[in-house]
Amino acid sequence: MSEASTSSLVVLCVNGNRHRLHLDHRTTVLDAVREHLDLTGTKKGCDHGQCGACTVLLDGRRVNACLVLAVTVGGKQITTIEGLGTSGDLHPMQQAFVAQDALQCGYCTPGQICSAVAMLHEARQGWPSAVTADVAGESIRLDDAEIRERMSGNLCRCGAYVNIVTAIAEAAR
Amino acid sequence: MEHGMTTTTTSPDLSAPAQTNVVGKGFARTEADQKVSGALRYTAEIPAPGLCYGVLVTSPIARGRIMGVDTRSSEAVPGVLKVFTHETMPRLPSHPEQPDWDIMYGSNYVPMEGPEIVYAGQPIGYVVAETLEAAQYAAEIVRYTFDTQTPVVHLDRAEPGAPYPDKTQPGHAAGLPYHEPDEIWLGYVAGTLPSHSIRGKGRAALAQAEVRLDGSWKLSYNHHNPMELVALTAVWETPDRLLVYETSQTPNNFRNAYAKLLGLPRENVRVVSSYVGGGFGCKGPIWPHSWLTVLAAREVGRPVRLVLSRQQMYTSVGHREEQRLDVSLGTDRDGRLVAMDVTKTSPTPEFEDWAEPAWYPFTFMYACPNLQTRLRLVRANIQSPTFMRAPGEAPGVMVQECAINELAAQLGVDPIELRLRNHADVYPIDGSPWSSKLLKECYARGAERVEWHKRNPEPRSVRDGRMLLGMGMASVSHTVYRKRAAARVTIAADGSAHAAASASDIGTGTATFMRQITAEELGLPFGKVTALIGDTGLPEAPMQAGALLAASLGSATLDAARRLRSRLVHMAVSDRESPLHGLPADRVIADSGCLVSVPGTAREPIHAILRRAGFTELSAEGLFDPGGLGHPGNLGGHETWEDAGSWRHTGNTRLVRTGDPKRDAREGRRGMHSWGSVFATVAVDPDFGLIRVRRLTGVYACGRILNPKLAESQLIGGITWGMSQALFEATHMDRRYGRFMNSNYAEYLMPVNADVPTIEVEFLEDPDPYVNPAGVKGVGEIGIIGVAAAIVDAVWNATGKRLRELPITAEAVL
Numbered sequence: 009m010s011e012a013s014t015s016s017l018v019v020l021c022v023n024g025n026r027h028r029l030h031l032d033h034r035t036t037v038l039d040a041v042r043e044h045l046d047l048t049g050t051k052k053g054c055d056h057g058q059c060g061a062c063t064v065l066l067d068g069r070r071v072n073a074c075l076v077l078a079v080t081v082g083g084k085q086i087t088t089i090e091g092l093g094t095s096g097d098l099h100p101m102q103q104a105f106v107a108q109d110a111l112q113c114g115y116c117t118p119g120q121i122c123s124a125v126a127m128l129h130e131a132r133q134g135w136p137s138a139v140t141a142d143v144a145g146e147s148i149r150l151d152d153a154e155i156r157e158r159m160s161g162n163l164c165r166c167g168a169y170v171n172i173v174t175a176i177a178e179a180a181r
Numbered sequence: 182m183e184h185g186m187t188t189t190t191t192s193p194d195l196s197a198p199a200q201t202n203v204v205g206k207g208f209a210r211t212e213a214d215q216k217v218s219g220a221l222r223y224t225a226e227i228p229a230p231g232l233c234y235g236v237l238v239t240s241p242i243a244r245g246r247i248m249g250v251d252t253r254s255s256e257a258v259p260g261v262l263k264v265f266t267h268e269t270m271p272r273l274p275s276h277p278e279q280p281d282w283d284i285m286y287g288s289n290y291v292p293m294e295g296p297e298i299v300y301a302g303q304p305i306g307y308v309v310a311e312t313l314e315a316a317q318y319a320a321e322i323v324r325y326t327f328d329t330q331t332p333v334v335h336l337d338r339a340e341p342g343a344p345y346p347d348k349t350q351p352g353h354a355a356g357l358p359y360h361e362p363d364e365i366w367l368g369y370v371a372g373t374l375p376s377h378s379i380r381g382k383g384r385a386a387l388a389q390a391e392v393r394l395d396g397s398w399k400l401s402y403n404h405h406n407p408m409e410l411v412a413l414t415a416v417w418e419t420p421d422r423l424l425v426y427e428t429s430q431t432p433n434n435f436r437n438a439y440a441k442l443l444g445l446p447r448e449n450v451r452v453v454s455s456y457v458g459g460g461f462g463c464k465g466p467i468w469p470h471s472w473l474t475v476l477a478a479r480e481v482g483r484p485v486r487l488v489l490s491r492q493q494m495y496t497s498v499g500h501r502e503e504q505r506l507d508v509s510l511g512t513d514r515d516g517r518l519v520a521m522d523v524t525k526t527s528p529t530p531e532f533e534d535w536a537e538p539a540w541y542p543f544t545f546m547y548a549c550p551n552l553q554t555r556l557r558l559v560r561a562n563i564q565s566p567t568f569m570r571a572p573g574e575a576p577g578v579m580v581q582e583c584a585i586n587e588l589a590a591q592l593g594v595d596p597i598e599l600r601l602r603n604h605a606d607v608y609p610i611d612g613s614p615w616s617s618k619l620l621k622e623c624y625a626r627g628a629e630r631v632e633w634h635k636r637n638p639e640p641r642s643v644r645d646g647r648m649l650l651g652m653g654m655a656s657v658s659h660t661v662y663r664k665r666a667a668a669r670v671t672i673a674a675d676g677s678a679h680a681a682a683s684a685s686d687i688g689t690g691t692a693t694f695m696r697q698i699t700a701e702e703l704g705l706p707f708g709k710v711t712a713l714i715g716d717t718g719l720p721e722a723p724m725q726a727g728a729l730l731a732a733s734l735g736s737a738t739l740d741a742a743r744r745l746r747s748r749l750v751h752m753a754v755s756d757r758e759s760p761l762h763g764l765p766a767d768r769v770i771a772d773s774g775c776l777v778s779v780p781g782t783a784r785e786p787i788h789a790i791l792r793r794a795g796f797t798e799l800s801a802e803g804l805f806d807p808g809g810l811g812h813p814g815n816l817g818g819h820e821t822w823e824d825a826g827s828w829r830h831t832g833n834t835r836l837v838r839t840g841d842p843k844r845d846a847r848e849g850r851r852g853m854h855s856w857g858s859v860f861a862t863v864a865v866d867p868d869f870g871l872i873r874v875r876r877l878t879g880v881y882a883c884g885r886i887l888n889p890k891l892a893e894s895q896l897i898g899g900i901t902w903g904m905s906q907a908l909f910e911a912t913h914m915d916r917r918y919g920r921f922m923n924s925n926y927a928e929y930l931m932p933v934n935a936d937v938p939t940i941e942v943e944f945l946e947d948p949d950p951y952v953n954p955a956g957v958k959g960v961g962e963i964g965i966i967g968v969a970a971a972i973v974d975a976v977w978n979a980t981g982k983r984l985r986e987l988p989i990t991a992e993a994v995l
Contacts, residue, residue, distance in 0.1 A: 014259075034314045043313060048226035049219015051458070053408045054491040058926035061408055089219035102217040106209050109894045113688030114216030115408040115458030121217060139935075153935075160933040163926060165408045165459050166688050167901030169937040171894060 019082050022047065023091030031078050038062045038073035041088055049089035049118045053163070060162035063119035063126075064088050070126035089118035092125065101125050101179045110175035112166035120162045124176045127158045131180075150180055203701040207890030211692040211712065212456060223458050224428045225412035229484040232414065233262060234313045235474050236320040238306030239493055240298045243332035243562040243919025247296040247305060251324040255308060260315035262481050264323060265307040267293045271476045274444040282664070284441060285434045285724070287466030287499050288565040290532045293473060298327070299531045300564045301920040302496020307473055309481050332562035332919030336399075336503050336528055359526060359557040362534040378544065378554050380609075386520035386551035390511025394588045398508065398580045399986045401911035402921070403501035404494070404929060405569055407687075409458020411498050413471055414486040415478035422449050423475065429454035430465045431724035432683050436717045438467040439475060455715025457725075460687040462568035463498040465726045470497055495912065495924035499567025502527040503914070506539055506580045516592045516599045520551035523580075528561035535566050542577035544610055545854065546658060547585075547603040562919045568726065570902055571962040574659055575969075579906065579987070582655035582970030587983060590638070596974070597624050597633065600656055608852025616851040616951035619882035620656065623858040623945065627654065627880040630941065631860040640981035648864040648873075653974025655967035657857030657881070659728060661958045663807045666733040667720035670699050670741040671800040672749070674791045676774050678703055680738050681713040684722035684730055689961060690891040694731055695738045697887055698955070702742030703787075704771030720802060728855075728959030731887060733805050735955035741803025746771050748801060753790050760785050805953065851951045855958040857881035859900070861971035865979040870991030872976060874904055874938045877968065882947035884958030889944065892960045896942040899964015905932050907969035908988050930988075 014034075020027045022045060029044055038055070041047040041064070053061030055074045062073040065087035093099035098106070101121050111117040131150050136143040139157045148154060155173050164172065215221035252264040270293040277286040292304045306323050310316035361377060387393065409428060416424040423445065429435045432452045440447040457464060470487060478485035489497050504527040511520040523540045540554035569575070585603075589596040601621065608615055628634070636652040637643055643650040672678040680695040692712035700710045713719060722734045750769045753761040753776050760783045761769055761776055769776050777784040791799060862876040877900050886892045909930040913922045923929050952958055969987060976994065977983055984993055 032312060032314045034318070039313060042226070046228070047219070048222060051223075051408070052225075052410060052488070054926045056491065056925060056927070058491075059408065089217075093218055095214040095218040095220050098214065098218060102214075105217045106213040109209065109213070109890050111210075111213065111216055111688075112894055112898060113408065113457065113459040114212070114221060115223065117216050118219045156935040156937070160935040163408065163931060163933060165406055165461070165931065166894075167898030167932070167937075168894060169901065169932070169934045170897050170940050172934065 016079050018079050020045070020078065020086065021084065022086045023088060033077065033079055035078045036074050037064065037076045037078050037081060037086065040078040041073065041086070047088050047090050051115050051118060053116065059116070060123060061116050061119040063122045063162065065122055065126055068126070068129065070123050087122070089122055092121065099125070101176070104175040104179040108171045108175035108178065110171040111168050116162060116164045120159070120164065120172055123159060123162045124179070128180055131158070150177070152177065203697045203707050204887055205885070205889070206697070207888055208693060208697065208707055210690050210891055211696060212686070221456055223409055223456060224426050224454065225410070225414070225486060225488050227414065227426045229414050229416050229486070231483045233309055233311055233481065233483050233485055234316040235477055235485045235487040236308045236316040237304050237470055237473070237487065237489065237493060238308065238320045238323050239496065240301055240303045240305045242298055242327050242329045243301035243334065245298045245327050245329040247298065247325055248328050249326040250306070255319040255323045258310070258315050258319040260311035261319045262309045262311065263477070264319065265293070265477060267295055267305060270307060270473065271480055273442050273472060273476070275442050277442065283434060284438045285431060285466040286438065287468040287567050288530070288533065290469070290530070290565070292469050300496065300562050301332070301918070302493065302564065304469055304473060307477050309477055309485055334528065334561045334563060334914055334919040335916050336505060336526065336559060359559050361555065361557055365534050365536060377556065378552070381551035382520070383551055383553035384509065384520060384522035387509055387511040387522060390519045391514045392512045392516070392588070392592060394510045394584055394591060396508055396584060396587065396985055398506045398583065400504050400576050401987060402503045402914065403569060403906070403910045404912050405461040405463035405498070406494065406926070406929065406931065407459030407461055407463065410488050410491065411464060411470070411494060412486065412488040413474055414484055415475040416484040417479050421445060424451045424453070425475065427452050427454045427471065428457050428464050430457065430460040430685055430687055430726055432685055432715060432717050433721050434724060435467050435471070439472070442472050443475070450717070452717045453715060454685045457685050457687040460725065461570045462572065462726065464687070465568055465724055466499070468498050491926060492924045495921050496564050499565055500912065501569040502529070502536065502566035504539060504576060506576070508580060508584050510584055510588055512588065512592070516588065516594050516602050518547055518549035518603050521549050522553045524555040524557060526557040526559065527566070528563055529558040530563055530565050531560055533565060534558055537566065537568070537576065538573035539577040539580065541573045542581050542658070545608070545660070545852065546578065546581060546605065546656060548605040548609055549603070570899070571659065571965050574962065574966045575906065578655070578657065578966045579969040582967055583973050583985070586653065586655070586970065586974040586977070590977070595638070596654055597628060600624065610852065611850060613850035613852055616853045617882070617884070617947055617949040618854065618856055619945050619947055620658070620856040620858070623657070623856055623880045623882055626943065626945065627858040627860050627878055630880070630943070631862070631876070631878050633860065636978070638978070640978055645864060647867065649867050649979040650862065650864055651975040651977065651979025652860065652862050653971045653976070653978055654858060654860045655970035655974070657859055657879070657963060657967035658854045659963040659966055661732065661853035661855060661952050662727040662729040663953055664723035664729055664733050665804070665806045666722045666737040667802060667804050668695070668722065668734060668737040668741045669720045669800055669802045670738065670745050671798050672703060672745060672787060672791070673798040674788045674796065676705070676786070676788045677709050677711070678705055679711040679713060680741070681719045682722040682734055682737065683715065683717050683719040684734055685715045685725055687725050689725060689730065689895065690888060691725065691730065691734070693891060694735055694887045698735055698738045699742045702739060702771070703746055705774055709774070728961040728963065732953050732955060732957040732959050735887065735957050736805035736953045737803045739803065739955050740805060741801050744803055745799065745801035748799065749787060749790055750776060752794055753785055756793065758793060759790065853952050855881065855883040855963050857963060857967070859903070859967045859971045861968070861975040863972060863975040863979055865976060865994060867980070870994035872908060872989065872991070872994065874908070874972060876939045876941070877904065878941045879964065880943045880945065881960070881963060882945040883960050883963060884947050884949045884952055885956035886944050887957060892944065893942050895960050896964040897940050899962070900940050900942070900968050901932055901937060902965040903968020904972060906965065906987060907972040911988050
């Protein structure tokens with residue numbers, strides 16, 4: 009096989025910056041940002057879409073970056089944890105995670121935070137979840153049960169869930 | 182060291198009053214901002230010039246031989262640099278031998294040196310390529326032909342009459358289907374925790390018991406599953422200088438292992454492992470993939486990064502073994518224990534003996550004059566089991582507490598009352614006093630919080646709508662382990678300070694507690710102190726394991742900071758230009774960046790003292806050495822100590838014990854444990870068998886709590902693990918092929934956010950002057966302990982079902 013048939017020029021828009029990259033067609037968004045753009049805040053926990061550590065925002069919606077091939081997202085806006093806030097200028101969700109100690113080893117944390125930011129948006133849009141009593145209702149009351157349910161795609165092996173719920177509730181206020 | 186740095190060796194003065202404004206406060210973890218912003222670099226994220234990618238090829242069969250390998254199509258993949266097989270992988274100059282506490286091989290088996298296959302997932306090939314994609318693809322298309330044999334993997338092979346192929350073991354000659362090893366892991370089992378022990382008359386005393394309880398508990402294989410995949414990057418800086426970025430709970434042990442296996446001086450190997458994305462034991466010992474990567478990197482002449490796949494994590498870095506515990510308890514008619522007998526049976530690999538000491542809690546938890554413990558191992562085609570969170574206690578306390586709860590029901594005695602009747606007033610192993618023990622207080626406070634008196638002991642008696650409700654409880658204890666640790670504390674002329682040691686952080690707060698202790702001892706604000714960790718170039722700290730790091734490294738940091746403070750005080754009081762000149766050293770304390778006289782008003786900023794002496798910075802090294810480095814008898818929590826006043830600093834920077842050794846031996850021994858009680862409330866759906874945990878409450882006495890915020894997080898996490906042990910976690914073995922069937926995050930069940938109930942953690946004040954100078958007992962392991970037993974009992978209380986197989990499934994409840 010020739011090189012041309014297995015790789016392409018891709019323009020990735022990440023955190024507002026455009027990057028022109030020659031990428032192997034098998035390269036996922038996860039490997040593209042980690043290995044090619046040195047944006048290592050997005051984590052690889054399973055590479056199978058099972059843990060949520062690689063959660064990024066694609067045009068504002070949360071996706072598992074390990075399940076998206078980079079060649080398919082040209083022109084779309086990707087936001088990684090680095091695009092939400094930096095250590096000197098944290099996003100309110102990042103601040104809440106620090107304040108509530110909603111992390112231990114920190115490896116799932118960027119995915120949790122990206123997921124939580126998108127989740128709040130989903131709830132504001134009125135999207136119901138499995139625990140929403142009235143799925144046809146206009147608005148969602150984001151209580152602890154709703155937060156737990158909506159954040160259950162992000163595994164945390166240290167078991168920081170209790171404080172993650174508190175942090176998200178704080179950031180949602 | 183830079184100009185102006187010195188290491189003090191003067192004898193510090195301990196009489197200066199300790200300040201209490203930094204230690205014990207809930208500061209945010211030091212690296213939190215970097216973690217939440219994605220800026221913190223974990224192992225596989227540290228750049229290396231010329232980096233290429235390694236991928237392991239692992240065996241699909243559990244037992245047999247490689248008959249042929251065809252690497253041609255793999256080697257033809259563009260970007261592939263090398264495809265190693267068992268014929269082409271360079272050999273280790275030296276093989277793992279007996280492990281010890283300074284090397285810690287996860288397994289003594291060296292794969293890829295021959296065609297034999299002894300467990301599924303064993304490394305049989307190693308591909309190195311320019312890109313990750315090329316390496317992964319090439320690894321998939323290496324073609325092997327095998328001579329496949331039927332693996333042996335079943336625990337039930339230990340049943341009487343089963344054939345036992347290990348002809349080297351005495352059990353074979355005796356016609357037994359198992360063997361009973363005398364020693365495992367350089368005494369991890371036999372040294373401190375004898376596997377075959379008899380106290381009093383042993384099991385024979387069961388005959389005198391008026392009440393008997395006999396049961397068999399079966400526990401599943403479990404895997405650690407830290408979120409961060411195990412990884413390393415091997416960089417040969419020169420042909421005989423190695424730098425490894427590694428996901429390691431024990432940087433020094435990895436360095437020592439590389440040096441030994443590669444025949445290099447230790448100073449030629451540097452291991453960097455600062456922040457680790459969870460470990461739970463599997464990143465403690467060194468495993469074969471690490472040295473294979475180092476060998477491959479030397480062969481290709483470039484840095485190689487290996488990241489195990491999630492599936493490979495199930496066969497590459499150990500597991501908690503499947504096990505059966507056969508237990509007999511005998512009591513008098515009032516429920517006082519007369520005799521206990523426990524036998525653990527578990528599978529171990531073909532090539533070595535390993536078992537976590539699940540019988541061990543029976544030796545310390547309750548007063549009982551007669552006790553017998555036994556370990557039986559069955560040879561199987563599995564990788565070596567290894568340490569996993571609270572090794573020994575997690576399964577052992579769970580089973581013992583389940584048995585005690587069943588006994589309480591049988592006797593019609595309240596479970597707490599039964600425990601009080603069997604309370605061990607002294608350390609049961611040798612009769613010595615406890616260093617501190619607040620178990621009764623933990624029972625009382627926990628019972629108060631959950632309103633235990635309202636529990637109806639009759640099963641199926643409490644409902645919430647359709648749901649059956651139940652409550653259960655358990656005792657909790659963990660041995661205080663300690664290990665030699667060194668630390669360096671440096672203060673700079675600008676008034677800042679930093680603490681340094683080689684320890685890693687797996688999410689526990691290593692840097693944070695080092696900063697707190699340093700700030701407190703030097704009288705500095707927390708924000709003025711930084712910490713440097715996770716590099717074997719720094720003073721040697723022990724493993725982050727066994728809840729021993731804060732106790733050991735905390736004490737070393739305390740020692741270093743006190744030495745530094747003492748040096749500064751001596752500099753000031755002996756200098757005519759200092760306002761403190763001529764004061765007795767014990768009348769000077771450190772406060773707010775100054776040395777201050779007590780009582781009085783004389784004070785001088787520390788930076789002024791340093792500048793006048795011509796120092797840009799000043800360092801002191803501290804050491805905590807509980808003695809007998811690495812000797813198993815000294816790792817356990819039942820050592821010989823005098824009283825608190827016997828911790829003395831000597832001129833050669835050591836904390837040593839003083840006092841009369843004979844008197845120590847006679848009077849000074851202390852049992853050292855942390856304590857707790859845990860309570861569970863569950864709701865069970867009677868039609869579907871679904872168990873929902875509603876509330877978990879733990880009350881703990883763990884010595885001095887350095888940082889309540891971080892300690893509470895660890896306890897909440899540990900309790901979540903305990904719930905997981907009870908209701909979720911099991912790796913299922915396909916007995917025909919000897920392969921784990923659910924080696925992924927979708928099918929290996931762990932709690933998600935929606936599974937987690939209200940979890941409450943409370944610490945009791947537990948000043949313990951004996952454990953170590955920092956007064957720390959550690960909180961990393963204790964959270965998981967006992968929780969599963971409390972849940973099992975709550976399920977019984979709700980449903981009337983006595984369940985003895987973990988995890989509990991819905992079908993078992995129905």
